[in-house]
Amino acid sequence: xxxxxxxxxxxxxxxxxxxxxxxxPIKVISDPTRADxxxxxxxxxxxxxxxxxxxxNLPLENEVVLVIDVxxxxxxxxxxxxxxxx
Numbered sequence: 802x803x804x805x806x807x808x809x810x811x812x813x814x815x816x817x818x819x820x821x822x823x824x825x826p827i828k829v830i831s832d833p834t835r836a837d838x839x840x841x842x843x844x845x846x847x848x849x850x851x852x853x854x855x856x857x858n859l860p861l862e863n864e865v866v867l868v869i870d871v872x873x874x875x876x877x878x879x880x881x882x883x884x885x886x887x
Contacts, residue, residue: 805847812844812867836876843870 817829846868853862873882
């Protein structure tokens with residue numbers, strides 16, 4: 802019902818592609834029982850703003866601002882690797 806209804810799936814795919822493309826030891830695996838860490842994100846806000854309009858007042862440029870809570874946890878120790886909210 803909103804223009805952002807598949808945003809969670811698109812964002813997850815983009816994060817997975819970025820992690821797998823980087824030359825780091827971090828790799829995304831499909832079997833959660835073999836994972837050392839987990840990354841959990843929650844979209845808490847989406848704002849779309851028009852930043853530029855044409856002479857007919859139609860949008861030329863837009864910006865989308867995402868606010869996301871992210872927790873990265875070590876599954877071996879339970880330690881939170883990101884700074885938790887106070």
